[in-house]
Each structure stands twice: as C-alpha cells, then as structure tokens.
Amino acid sequence: DLSRHPAVIEAAQRAIAEYGVSATASPRTSGHLAIHEQLERALAEFLGKGDVVLVAAGYLAPLAALTTLSADHDVVVVAPQSHAAIADAVVATGLPPRSMGECRPGTVTRPLLVTAGLDWSGQVAPLQDYWRRSQATGGRLVVDEAHATGILGPQGRGSVEWAGIEDPEVVLTGSLAKALGAAGGFVAGTDAFIRRLRGANRSYAAATALAPALAAAALAALRIVQREPERRARLHENATALRQRLRARGLSVTDEAGPSVVPARFDPELTRRIHESLRASGFLVSLIGSPYAPDGPRLRFVAKAGHTEADYDRLLSAMPR
Known part of the structure; x- marks a missing residue:
C-alpha cells in the first residue's frame, strides 16, 4: 500500500x-x-x-x-x-x-x-x-x-x-x-x-x-x-494465490489472470454472512450489490503486494463455512 x-x-x-x-x-x-x-x-x-x-x-x-x-x-x-x-x-x-x-x-x-x-x-x-x-x-x-x-x-x-x-x-x-x-x-x-x-x-x-x-x-x-517492478510481480502472484484459495473454499471467482481485484460470490445469504464475519474479524472486504452486481451480491477482495500466505490463512479462518 x-x-x-x-x-x-x-x-x-x-x-x-x-x-x-x-x-x-x-x-x-x-x-x-x-x-x-x-x-x-x-x-x-x-x-x-x-x-x-x-x-x-x-x-x-x-x-x-x-x-x-x-x-x-x-x-x-x-x-x-x-x-x-x-x-x-x-x-x-x-x-x-x-x-x-x-x-x-x-x-x-x-x-x-x-x-x-x-x-x-x-x-x-x-x-x-x-x-x-x-x-x-x-x-x-x-x-x-x-x-x-x-x-x-x-x-x-x-x-x-x-x-x-x-x-x-x-x-x-x-x-x-x-x-x-x-x-x-x-x-x-x-x-x-x-x-x-x-x-x-x-x-x-x-x-x-x-x-x-x-x-x-x-x-x-x-x-x-x-x-520496483517486483512489487507488481508480487501483487499478481498474490492475486493468483488468493483466487485459488477462495475457489478451493467453494466461492465462484473470476478467471482473470492479472489484476488485483478478486470478486467472489456464493449464494446470497452465505455471501452476506461471510462479509459480516470478515468485518467482525477486522478484514476490509466490500460487499457489492445492485445495480453493479445484478446477478447477486459479490464480495470484492483486493490483493496487495505486501500480503503474505499467513494473511490469507487468517482470512480463510475468519470465513464461515
């Protein structure tokens, strides 16, 4: 950041x-x-x-x-x-x-x-x-x-x-x-x-x-x-890792290869529950609804170059199943 x-x-x-x-x-x-x-x-x-x-x-x-x-x-x-x-x-x-x-x-x-x-x-x-x-x-x-x-x-x-x-x-x-x-x-x-x-x-x-x-x-x-182009390389690596981790948890995640923004969704009720749980645990994840997400609410995760695997471990631990 x-x-x-x-x-x-x-x-x-x-x-x-x-x-x-x-x-x-x-x-x-x-x-x-x-x-x-x-x-x-x-x-x-x-x-x-x-x-x-x-x-x-x-x-x-x-x-x-x-x-x-x-x-x-x-x-x-x-x-x-x-x-x-x-x-x-x-x-x-x-x-x-x-x-x-x-x-x-x-x-x-x-x-x-x-x-x-x-x-x-x-x-x-x-x-x-x-x-x-x-x-x-x-x-x-x-x-x-x-x-x-x-x-x-x-x-x-x-x-x-x-x-x-x-x-x-x-x-x-x-x-x-x-x-x-x-x-x-x-x-x-x-x-x-x-x-x-x-x-x-x-x-x-x-x-x-x-x-x-x-x-x-x-x-x-x-x-x-x-x-420092290595910052951008780390950002892309982190976005890929975050996308893979979220997909492994069953969230629908876009296949975009490079950008830092990772939108994800599950069923609407679980998406909202995940958002509330992450907020309560101190994670800043946006909940995007209509009109920007007409097919249902999405969670907007943003990867950063300074994130670590441990950060993503804590993120996933804070998400309800």
Whole structure:
C-alpha cells in the first residue's frame, strides 16, 4: 500500500512545508505549481504520451476528457460496466449514446468510444476490439485507467499497454488514488489535445488545483512503481494465490489472470454472512450489490503486494463455512 510508504509520506510532508496545505487557486490563475509540472512531466513520460494534465479528483478526469472531445464526434459509445464517473461524463457531452454493438461502419460515424480498461470487478476490457471499432468508424478511443495504472502491463502503464495498443490518439484518463495511493486524477494525450483541454475545459480551469502534497505523494509513488517492478510481480502472484484459495473454499471467482481485484460470490445469504464475519474479524472486504452486481451480491477482495500466505490463512479462518 503505497499510501503508507515512508517515501510517499515524506514527500507529502515536504510539499506541505514548501507549498502549504492547498494550492489555493485554479490552475488557470496561480494554482499551477512546480510540483504539478513535475508530476505531469513524469506521468507523460511514464505513459508514453505527449502531455498530461492533472485534475483535482479522479471523477473529473473522464468529464474533462469527454467534454473537450465532444465537438469532434457525432455519437458516444459506452462500454458495459462503466464507472459512474464515465456515465456522468457521457451525459455531460450531450452526444446521443450508442451501445458497443452498434459501433460498426454504416451504423455510426465519428463515435467517441469510452471504456474502463479494468473495471471494478477485475475484468479487463477487450481493448483491441474497441480500438479496431474506433478505427473502422472514424472515431476515437478513450480509456479510463483508474484501476489499471501501476497494475497492468509490462511497465505498469495500464490496460492499454497490457493490450499492446500503441496509438498516440488514444486518450487516457486515470486516478492517483488507487495504486499510487494519493488522490486526484489525470488526462493523458497528444500535446495538441492537452493544450486544448487546458485552454477551454471548465472541469480543469474552474476547480482549485490538486493539493501540492497529493501531487508530491503521487510523484514519489510513481517513482517507486518504476523503480520496483517486483512489487507488481508480487501483487499478481498474490492475486493468483488468493483466487485459488477462495475457489478451493467453494466461492465462484473470476478467471482473470492479472489484476488485483478478486470478486467472489456464493449464494446470497452465505455471501452476506461471510462479509459480516470478515468485518467482525477486522478484514476490509466490500460487499457489492445492485445495480453493479445484478446477478447477486459479490464480495470484492483486493490483493496487495505486501500480503503474505499467513494473511490469507487468517482470512480463510475468519470465513464461515
């Protein structure tokens, strides 16, 4: 958990001493500080994009990206299981929505395709398919990497790297609050696109800039992600081990091979009993219900690089049979 890493905490403390608690202004006035520029440059280099802009919350990243792009497109195509931030951003574009199944030549033109690269349930989107659809219809692909940055891909760049897509026109949105353990969000794209976003988008310009301590913390965490790839390897190993242990106990678990999120379910009553028992034993496991789990409640386990076999032994011991 990088939010508790000593180097991340120290970076945040130094930033508070240097800049104060708040940026106190929007990025368009005096709120864009040196630490913001450092993080933006580091993220752009890490993600292989022309430029990056920071926003005050991960929720704002899809909103900033989609409303900047909306004038270039005729319809918006939304992948299933999209996060609420994507759903709200889609509404804000004012574009007529279409399903992914409708995204084909002769049916739609100039679509804005939007998807989470890795959704809340640990499923990786079929990005190669979505990208080909965007190319065939004169559209553009926007991928939200909130749950994938630092987790997926050979370098930890996210689901687009995982899928092997190398297209500078693909726009990325993301969060600094997941693997990086800070808070805030970002939009990554070409120089021209980010320049346009900075110049006109109110989600960026009308909000107080990201707190400098959070920017410093995210920058320190990003450097750890780059410097210590073994953390990501341990995370994937732990997710696989946790998945196997839960399946051995009779829970229905997804077969996704790499992500850290492990959703599991049994019959609804037992799922709720397991959740209550784990909470009482001090384990933080989320119970996901409708509308996000329409086929019945699920338990959302999250593996971490620092987990041990003993941790999973205690977890399983706390679960009622």
